[in-house]
Amino acid sequence: MSRLFTCLAIVMLLASPLGAQQPTERVELRRAAARDISVRISGTIGTLRIIGSPAESLVVTGTIPRGARFDGFDAGKGPEPLRGAKMFVDVPDDRVLASGTLEMRVPAGARVWAKAGIATIEVTGLTGGLDLNIVGGSIRVDASPRDLNIESMDGTVTVNGNPSWLRVKTAAGDIVMNGSSEDAAFTSVSGTTRVGGGRFDRARLESVTGAIEFSGTPVRGGSLTFDSHSGGITLRLDPGAGGEIEATSIAGTIENQLTRQRPGTGRDGRGQELSTVIGGGGAHIVVRTFKGVVRLETR
Amino acid sequence: MNEHLTWEDLNDVVDDVLAPDDAMRARAHLASCAHCSHRRAELEVTLAEVARAAREIPPPAEAWPAVRAEIESRKVVPLAGMPARRASMARFASGRRWTLVAAGIVLVAASSFVTAVVMDRTQPAAPATVAVDPGATITVPVAVVDAERSYLASVQELSAALEAARPHLSAQTIEIVERNLALIDAAITESRAALLRDPGNRVLLEVLAGTYRQKLELLRRAAQLATS
Numbered sequence: 001m002s003r004l005f006t007c008l009a010i011v012m013l014l015a016s017p018l019g020a021q022q023p024t025e026r027v028e029l030r031r032a033a034a035r036d037i038s039v040r041i042s043g044t045i046g047t048l049r050i051i052g053s054p055a056e057s058l059v060v061t062g063t064i065p066r067g068a069r070f071d072g073f074d075a076g077k078g079p080e081p082l083r084g085a086k087m088f089v090d091v092p093d094d095r096v097l098a099s100g101t102l103e104m105r106v107p108a109g110a111r112v113w114a115k116a117g118i119a120t121i122e123v124t125g126l127t128g129g130l131d132l133n134i135v136g137g138s139i140r141v142d143a144s145p146r147d148l149n150i151e152s153m154d155g156t157v158t159v160n161g162n163p164s165w166l167r168v169k170t171a172a173g174d175i176v177m178n179g180s181s182e183d184a185a186f187t188s189v190s191g192t193t194r195v196g197g198g199r200f201d202r203a204r205l206e207s208v209t210g211a212i213e214f215s216g217t218p219v220r221g222g223s224l225t226f227d228s229h230s231g232g233i234t235l236r237l238d239p240g241a242g243g244e245i246e247a248t249s250i251a252g253t254i255e256n257q258l259t260r261q262r263p264g265t266g267r268d269g270r271g272q273e274l275s276t277v278i279g280g281g282g283a284h285i286v287v288r289t290f291k292g293v294v295r296l297e298t299r
Numbered sequence: 300m301n302e303h304l305t306w307e308d309l310n311d312v313v314d315d316v317l318a319p320d321d322a323m324r325a326r327a328h329l330a331s332c333a334h335c336s337h338r339r340a341e342l343e344v345t346l347a348e349v350a351r352a353a354r355e356i357p358p359p360a361e362a363w364p365a366v367r368a369e370i371e372s373r374k375v376v377p378l379a380g381m382p383a384r385r386a387s388m389a390r391f392a393s394g395r396r397w398t399l400v401a402a403g404i405v406l407v408a409a410s411s412f413v414t415a416v417v418m419d420r421t422q423p424a425a426p427a428t429v430a431v432d433p434g435a436t437i438t439v440p441v442a443v444v445d446a447e448r449s450y451l452a453s454v455q456e457l458s459a460a461l462e463a464a465r466p467h468l469s470a471q472t473i474e475i476v477e478r479n480l481a482l483i484d485a486a487i488t489e490s491r492a493a494l495l496r497d498p499g500n501r502v503l504l505e506v507l508a509g510t511y512r513q514k515l516e517l518l519r520r521a522a523q524l525a526t527s
Contacts, residue, residue, distance in 0.1 A: 073318055086316060117469065135472050135524065151520055153475045171479040171517055189479040189513055206509055208479075208486050227509040229486035248502045250493065268497055290490055290506050 024063035024100045027070050032081040033058040035107040036128065042115040043089035044068060046099040052108035052126035052143060058082055062102035064089050119155075144179070156191075162198065180216070196236070200224060207231040211292075215299050218243050218283030228289045235287065236299040242282025247274045251291040258296040304328060304335045313342055443494075443504060450511045457518035467525035476521045483514045 035056050041048070044065065064070050072087035089102075106112060111129035114121060118136040123143050130145040136154040141161060148163035152173045159168065159177045166184040168175050174191045177184070180198025188210045195205060196215035201222040205212045208229045215236035218224050224243075226233045237243070237258060247254050247263070254263035254272040263274040274296075287294050304312070304325060311317045312325050329336050465473065490507040497503060 073316060118471075133524075135469070135475070153472060153520070153524075169516060169520065171475055171520075187513065187516065189517060190482055206513065208510055208513055209482050227506060229490065229506065229510055250500070250503050250506065267500055288502050288506050288509075290486070290493070290503070 025066050025068070025070075027060060027062055027064055027102065029058070029060040029072075031058050031074070031085075032056060032079075033085075033107055033110070034081045034083045035109045036111065037082055037107060038084045038111045038113075039087070039104070039106055040085070040113045041087045041089075041102075041104065044091045045089050045102060045114075045116040045119050047101040047120040048114060048116065048122070049101070049103045050112055050114065050121070050123045050126060050130075051103065051105045052110065052124065052128070053105050054108060055105070056081060056107050057105070058085060058107075059105040060087065060102060063100040064102070065091060065099045067092055068100070174210075205233075217241055218285060220282035222282075223284045224286070226285075226287045226289075228292045230291050231289070232293045232295065233287055233289055234295040234297065235285070236297045237278065238299050240279055242279030243277070243285045244281050244283075245274070245276050245278065245285045245287065245296065247276075247287035247294050247296065248272075249289050249292060249294050252289060252293050254294040254296070256296045258298060303332065304338075309335065309339055309342055312339060313346065443498075446508075447511075450515070453515055454511075454518065457515060457522060460522040461518055464522045464525035468521070472521070472524060476517065479517055480514065483510060483517065486510045487514070 033056055037058060039058065046065075069090045069092075070087070071090065072085060074082045074085045089100075104112075106126070107128075108125055109128040110126065111131075112123075112126065113131040115133040116137075117134065119134050120137050121132055121134060121139045123130060123132075123139075123141040123145075126143045126145045128145055129147040130141065130143075131147075131149045132139050132141075133151045134153070134155045136152075138156045138158070139150055139152060140158045141148065141150070144161035145163050147165045148159065148161075148167070150157050150159075150168045152169070153171045154173050155170070156174045157168050157170060157176070159166070160179060162180045163184075164182050166177075166181045168177070168186045170188045170191045172190045173188065175186050175188055175193040175195075177186065177193075177195040178197040180200065181203065182201045184195075184200060184202070185204045185206075186193045186195060187206045189208045191207070191210045192213070193205055193207060193210060194213045195203070196213070199217045199219050201219045203214075203216070203223075204225045204227075205214060206227045208231065210228070210231045211234070212226055212228055212231055213234045213236070214224070214226065217238050218241055220242055226235070235245075235258075245258070247256075248266065248271070250266060250271045252271060254274050256263060256274055256276065258278055259276045261274065261276040263272040265271075266273050271291075272294075274294075276296075308317070308321075308325055312322070312329070315322075317325060329339060461476070468476075487507065487510050490503060490510060494500065494503050494507060
């Protein structure tokens, strides 16, 4: 383990013609890297672009707020390609806002871990592993990493891709997923969750007050579970999709346009329940909500 | 180096990721500081235990009779009232070490509620007569009462961890967390009241379990935000 760079930031005040932008310093780092390198980056980052590429190198370029410190360490030995790197952007005090933009090019098979406060994180081309954590801002992943784990408090999360294993958790941030997954879970307290486009072997979507919309295709033998307290749950399924659906709204209503079956009154005369089969069966689909409205529609 | 090592430095020492100069200084300090040396030893023990811990522990089938006997032995269980979320979360004396075990707390508590749900589904109902108000009682599965106790204990521990992390969190983060905790608490209160009216409602139980899980997860994530 050695220091990857020591204040490699080249002091370069980027003149701002309007004088409104925060002064920044330039960062540049280029090292040969193993194709499965593990990279960790954290700190006060305005925008972080993570790009998976065929090249076996780690390249970090961009700017950081003036006065901030960009530092890092590697897990390489001598001239061998890096197998691990740890970087962070540190600010001297809270008055330095998260600004600047870092672009990090890594081998496509890399495992990347990034954590920032209020930040915009964009990811493309990565096929390895990805673990992202922000408080606010946004995360957008246009890639299909093998494993994808995202945690956000207030920031919105958008995933366009087909990660095999996917976990997205937000407090208030909205979640949008377009793609497929063998094993996916989406959890939000008050954010809206919209999942669609692809095939799902196992998927769980949970919210407290946030609405849930699903328009994917359940895989035969797979399972889909939807839970909410008061958030509405809307399922839009392909006409040819097969599944056994068990839907319950304890104190709310169920609107079924998928089959002719009408929902019955729930326990103790409250709410509604519905058990119905589409396409001859296949996936096990469970919908549970305390008082949200359940809508079953054709896609 | 006269000041004690920070929690991050201790972790980096254990992970062996410090730069050579920093590592040399840290080792020199550890050699002369009993406090930091003790914390390092504790951390190493914790990490070793975590590494040894099984990822999954299925209950042995032969354990069920004993569990059933224990349940039968205490049919009357006082149901604790929902603790109101304090405007200022609970005090906590120690440092951010809690965040290391926060995920474990969530797993243990979550699995206990799931176990309660599954047991309730697969076994004959084991009712507990619960005191709701003076002079009024209601019957709910005893496994549910135990599971809720477990959850509440975990919530208290994680709330304490969050309080310890509070000085390291931005005002915006705290506002987001508190706003969403309020939503969760309102949902729990509502679901729980409904469960008392309809104790045998398994769907309701699973919805309530999911909401508890959301609370634990949110507390864990908030506490962990302060660690790096």
